[in-house]
Amino acid sequence: MANRLATATSPYLLQHADNPVDWREWGEEAFAEARRRDVPVLLSVGYAACHWCHVMAHESFEDAGVAAAVNDRFVAVKVDREERPDVDAVYMSATTALTGQGGWPMTCFLTPDGDPFYCGTYYPRDHFLALLDGVAEAWAERRDAVEQQGAAITEAVTQASTRLTPDRLDxxxxxxxxxxxxxxxxxxxxxxxxxxxxxxxxxxxxxxxxxxxxxxxxxxxxxxxxxxxxxxxxxxxxxxxxxxxxxxxxxxxxxxxxxxxxxxxxxxxxxxxxxxxxxxxxxxxxxxxxxxxxxxxxxxxxxxxxxxxxxDTDGVEGLTYVWTPAQLAEVLGPDDGARAAETLSVTPEGTFEEGASTLQLPEDPDPGWWAGARKRLAEARSARPQPARxxxxxxxxxxxxxxxxxxxxxxxxxxxxxxxxxxxxxxxxxxxxxxxxxxxxxxxxxxxxxxxxxxxxxxxxxxxxxxxxxxxxxxxxxxxxxxxxxxxxxxxxxxxxxxxxxxxxxxxxxxxxxxxxxxxxxxxxxxxxxxxxxxxxxxxxxxxxxxxxxxxxxxxxxxxxxxxxxxxxxxxxxxGTGPLQVAVVGPDDEARAALGRVARGATSPGLVVAVGEPDAPGVPLLAARPLVDGRAAAYVCRGFVCDRPVTTAEDLAAALRV
The missing domain is CATH 1.50.10.10 (Glycosyltransferase)
Structure with a gap:
């Protein structure tokens, strides 16, 4: 069997390159093969950091029995949702319409023309095998009904994407x-x-x-x-x-x-x-x-x-990040370990799994102590196995x-x-x-x-x-x-x-x-x-x-x-606020920098700021903004109507508060 994912650029696809499932990348070649064989397409969509994608891969896509069932009766297509958000969007809409919810891994069965006729998310191995049998049987014995359902779902997805009517937000x-x-x-x-x-x-x-x-x-x-x-x-x-x-x-x-x-x-x-x-x-x-x-x-x-x-790290979710009181004491010593456990809400019972806890910081600790403890804990954690990137x-x-x-x-x-x-x-x-x-x-x-x-x-x-x-x-x-x-x-x-x-x-x-x-x-x-x-x-x-x-x-x-x-x-x-345009002009000195800091500290959602030499080429906000008496100046404009320029940080702050 050809390893069709071996040259993929997606880390997610590369994670599946050695599966016994005969995966193909999304493209016309896969659908042409489905038409040639007269079989449905199994579309599996996920992403590299997805925990349940890993689970389904280990349970099903690495299993020889599942792979045989897939390869015999389907053309299998693997998609990284992050590389192909368009493909993901179309079939996630179908999944949500059919099941009332979505998520990844997303599992869809398509006609050779791409119409989705059955969709879901994660399936345990035995359930997935039963689903493969059911879909293959329906395709063989109730083809017309399957194709009609696929066409109806595609039409519903198309209509849903154009249903919104414009409405001004006043x-x-x-x-x-x-x-x-x-x-x-x-x-x-x-x-x-x-x-x-x-x-x-x-x-x-x-x-x-x-x-x-x-x-x-x-x-x-x-x-x-x-x-x-x-x-x-x-x-x-x-x-x-x-x-x-x-x-x-x-x-x-x-x-x-x-x-x-x-x-x-x-x-x-x-x-x-x-x-x-x-x-x-x-x-x-x-x-x-x-x-x-x-x-x-x-x-x-x-x-x-x-x-x-x-x-996940080495197939275990949270392995890199969670702590027990004993682990804190091992790094920091018994006294500082106990203090860290109290500071970070690490309990003997644990807040996560198997007596381990995530780290919380309900209150700010003493900064001097915390800086040292945090550094030591971070260094110890860096020696643990790390999650893939x-x-x-x-x-x-x-x-x-x-x-x-x-x-x-x-x-x-x-x-x-x-x-x-x-x-x-x-x-x-x-x-x-x-x-x-x-x-x-x-x-x-x-x-x-x-x-x-x-x-x-x-x-x-x-x-x-x-x-x-x-x-x-x-x-x-x-x-x-x-x-x-x-x-x-x-x-x-x-x-x-x-x-x-x-x-x-x-x-x-x-x-x-x-x-x-x-x-x-x-x-x-x-x-x-x-x-x-x-x-x-x-x-x-x-x-x-x-x-x-x-x-x-x-x-x-x-x-x-x-x-x-x-x-x-x-x-x-x-x-709704503007725009609020602030142009700061002057030589590159402390006066210009001070005006720039005040301008950029404004909170108006319509704020834009330009800082530079007067009439700087290619910067429209700085055009026709001269210095004032040879000094750096700030021009404040609201809705394209400008105030008189100001030359001090205090006057600029006052102008921006108006």
């Missing part, structure tokens, strides 16, 4: 969304909903912006409660920084241990903006540590950022990282973070742009073949615009402009919204179009946000209008389910 709608979120917020543990509980990154950003625009104190309280609970819980890595994917309980104690780039990039930005709004030392600490985690644990040799750390570089998620690191470098005064953002941007633009078109991912300096989706264009443009504001370099503004032009021409739906894939992308059974913000911004809201920022930086009314119509395209979803429209609502808050 001040009343934004206030109503904030009230709805306040009703849904967990007043005890922070966040939203019950177990499992996910970090609500985009909703927290939305509420921070709503507070900045309106002064709503409850919006800020929700953010502060959630951010403190997560930062002190087991979902946060108290030794090395960074957040796990979600908590399996409502109190953030026990995480699902995989760490994703998109979570940490977004949460870094949330904690950074909370620090900017409140001066919270906790928020500042978590922002610094999470930025450190990105650079230490996820940065690739090429300068990009890897997708994830695995949930999915080291593919995904365009969209690296765009989120560029934005977060560029802003963190400015607000935390750490130029090394800006340098890391710049290096990442150079890698993505240099490697992922092929013949003028954006690719989805690369690995080890080799770009993959999967085309970029809408989110790749929107998130990367967002990151480049943040980097432009941090550095004053025009190349990032120009690159963002090109990405946005391409997205508008290739992804637009003709009514102000955006499809997830380009008009010349591979034809799937349905062209995906999902406006929901779930774990990361939807392609539509990502593009809306970047269009909004670009319009503010350049004064372009065309891009401003495009941002407004893109937000309205998801307006009905935002009104009905604000928790699933976090980034759409965040962009709407930015549109």
């Amino acid at each position: 001040d009343d709608a934004l206030a109503a969304a904030a009230r709805a979120l306040a009703r849904e917020a967990d007043p005890v543990h922070g966040g939203f909903g019950r177990a499992p509980k996910f970090p609500p990154s985009m909703t927290l950003e939305h509420l921070l912006r709503h507070h900045a625009r309106t002064g709503d104190p409850e919006a800020l309280r929700i953010v502060e409660r959630a951010c403190e609970a997560m930062a002190r819980g087991g979902i946060y890595d108290q030794l090395a920084g960074g957040f796990a994917r979600y908590a399996v309980d409502a109190a953030w104690v026990v995480p699902h241990f995989e760490k994703m780039l998109y979570d940490n990039a977004q949460l870094l930005r949330v904690y950074l903006h909370l620090y900017r709004a409140t001066g919270s030392p906790l928020a500042a600490r978590v922002a610094r540590e999470t930025a450190g985690f990105l650079l230490t644990d996820l940065r690739t040799p090429e300068g990009g950022f890897a997708s994830a750390l695995d949930a 999915d080291d593919k570089v995904v365009t969209a998620w690296n765009g989120l990282a560029i934005a977060a690191l560029a802003e963190a470098g400015v607000l935390l005064g750490e130029p090394g973070l800006i340098a890391a953002a710049r290096e990442c941007a150079e890698l993505v633009l240099g490697l992922h742009l092929v013949d003028g078109r954006l690719r989805r991912a690369s690995r080890g300096g080799a770009v993959g073949s999967a085309p970029g989706v809408a989110a790749d264009h929107g998130d990367l443009a967002e990151g480049l615009l943040a980097l432009h504001q941090a550095t004053g370099e025009t190349r990032w503004l120009d690159a963002a402009a090109s990405l946005l032009e391409l997205a508008q021409s290739r992804f637009g739906d003709g009514a102000g919204g955006f499809f997830d894939v380009a008009d010349d992308a591979e034809r799937l059974v349905s062209r995906p179009k999902d406006a929901a913000d779930t774990a990361e911004p939807a392609g539509q809201s990502a593009l809306a946000g970047a269009l909004c920022t670009y319009a503010a930086l350049t004064g372009s009314p065309r891009h401003r209008a495009a941002a407004e119509t893109a937000v309205a395209a998801a307006g009905s979803l935002a009104r009905q389910a604000p928790r699933f429209a976090g980034w759409t609502l965040a962009v709407a808050e930015a549109l």
